[in-house]
Amino acid sequence: MNYFDTYPLHITNSLTGQKERFTPVNPGHVGIYVCGPTVYSDVHLGNVRTFMMFDVATRYLRFLGYKVRYVRNITDVGHLENDADEGEDKIAKKARIEQLEPMEVVKHYTEGFHEVMRQFNILPPSIEPSATGHIVEQIEIVKKLLEKGLAYEVNGSVYFDVTKYDTLHHYGILSGRVIEELLESGRKLDSQDEKRNRIDFAVWKKASPYHIMRWPSPWGDGFPGWHIECTVMSTKYLGETFDIHGGGLDLKFPHHECEIAQAVGANGKSPVNYWMHSNMLTVNGQKMSKSLGNSFLPRELFAGTHKLLDKGYGPMTVRFFMLQSHYSSTLDFSNDALQAAEKGFKRLASALANVKKLAHSGNVTPDAKLSETLNGQVDALFNEMSDDFNTAKTLAVLFDMASRINDFKSGNTPLSSVSSEDFERFRKAYVAFMEDVLGLKEEETQNDALLEGVINVLIELRKKARQDKNFALSDKIRDELKARGVQLMDGKNGEMTYSID
Structure with missing residues (x-):
């Protein structure tokens, strides 16, 4: 059954800053792309929140009746240190330190990433392409940018000409950055710098004699720049213009801004209709970061081994905790908040187990007001989720429904007060939104x-x-x-x- 006409979806578009009614490029079909992990270290909770956001969005779009192609890439080339145009490739650095082949590092951390996704009940994407599997396509788009005069080659490296692009289009359309201010605030070019302007970025870099990950190209042996892979893989699998793209808020600039510039420069059209970005995580009010010692890995959260945790919490409790906040809001981790989430999740999970066991006898002593309440709660689930995937308000409706389930279970409210059709709609909605939409399953230890x-x-x-x-x-x-x-x-x-x- 298709619900997308009955419950129209609205998305807050990072490109416009406005909440807009969702209209897919192809009716009934949705293309989604999210920037996946760079596999040189363990996945952190900020990544988990982003992938969980897109997991819920994909789940709900499918539940509404759309056919969804969800693409999440694996960056196995490795960004340079500090995501700059100079320095050492992060995967190659890890391989050198641990005396491994780069692809051994990639395999190890990719498998670890997949295991974390499984633990959080994050569904696999429709397609999971890798950067190293698309080197040929990346070289081809660099050629196209050179042909259009939007890139230039210097000593075997190729750079995107941002100022030239801005005279034709609009660099800063997503992030709101002003090119004149970027030119003033950027670092000064030194005598060794190959760029024409300080804000130009590499789309292809010449490999030094010591660089491990390298591929032949028309400009000599090298490797792709940070931004080019996502432009290539998203448009290859979803088309030159597709529906939804995004990631963490930290990727909005420069990564996603550069993606737009590359795609518009190469193809002459905006690549994405709706941009979505998840906000950052904090711990006890402070930004989560390794330097502050308040960053912890999923396994530390599950086991309770981090110094900031009083105990461990199950993956479904953590998933529930993250869904209690809208994806665009900051999310603060604390022991008190996690303990409250654990109690809240158990309450919803208990109702889930109970409602599955309830069976209507078919006998009815109608209570019109109760029937109206149950149907209103079902409609509210759709309406809240269709309001920019508002999981926080959806959970609030589920708590109200859980109270009603407990009344049915105890006999304080007889099931015969409502028709079997109304009860079945109510029951199916509770189970579906818990398990299929929010991805919350019973977690019995x-x-x-x-x-x-x-x-x-x-x-x-x-x-x-x-x-x-x-x-x-x-x-x-x-x-x-x-x-x-x-x-x-x-x-x-x-x-x-x-x-x-």
């Missing part, structure tokens, strides 16, 4: 199973106490569990259920 067993034993003891009219013991069990975050709910016919706050 050995400790969770043990806790559930202990609580069920206490529930049985409380039932027995009530049968024996030992209300003091019954109340004591209820109050002690409540003090520890376990809320017992008394239903009809002596049934008891619980939720974890």
